[in-house]
Amino acid sequence: MAANQSTVILGAGIIGVSTAYYLSQSLPGSSIHLIDPSPELFASASGKAGGFLAADWFGPASAPLGSLSFKLHKQLADEYDGAQKWGYARSTG
DSSP states (O other), X not given: OOTTOEEEEXXXXXXXXXXXXXXXXXXXXOEEEEXXXXXXXXXXXXXXXXXXXXXXXXXXXXXXXXXXXXXXXXXXXXHTTHHHHTOOOOOOO
């Protein structure tokens, strides 16, 4: 994909925003558009969960992707002081 191309991401929850972030890192100068049908913030799955993500909620087919997601989330939190800036907290239950 050329850097001057546009990408449209449907859904501005944690997956959509994360996808936009990583695309912006790999395609600097590209145009990325997030589209969400909700007229209010935090109205869908990511928002209603308050940002809570569970490592064991993935089925066998998506478990490797879930594991990678958790690693990347922690990496971003470590790199950008996520505990202070967006309330990142790892917990066990």
